Amino acid sequence: MPIHVMLISMLLFFVLFFGIGFLLNMLLRMTWIMAIIYPIVVIFIVDDVRFIDYFRNAGESFSELGTKISHLAVADLVILGSGLAGAILSGVVMRILRAKGYRMF
Numbered sequence: 001m002p003i004h005v006m007l008i009s010m011l012l013f014f015v016l017f018f019g020i021g022f023l024l025n026m027l028l029r030m031t032w033i034m035a036i037i038y039p040i041v042v043i044f045i046v047d048d049v050r051f052i053d054y055f056r057n058a059g060e061s062f063s064e065l066g067t068k069i070s071h072l073a074v075a076d077l078v079i080l081g082s083g084l085a086g087a088i089l090s091g092v093v094m095r096i097l098r099a100k101g102y103r104m105f
Helices: 003-028 033-046 058-070 076-097
Strands: none
Touching: 003 033, 003 076, 033 058, 033 076
């Protein structure tokens, strides 16, 4: 993957999950909701197994998920990590805004 594509992808994932986390925080008033939901989103991005199969056939599904995650390229891990950083930073920003007196958040 070319470096400029990776940098743009990192920025997009960061901004996307920061924005989604910020909006969810405003609507649901739950500070860390996106940081909790983010691993589920990553599972949907990485794995091809249907969600219900994680309950029906848990051993095989989680084994396949571990194999898929271990075979990800470094660029993919960095991009997914920047999305996680955006989700966490949205919670931090929300806590700071609440501490400063913005009660609508």
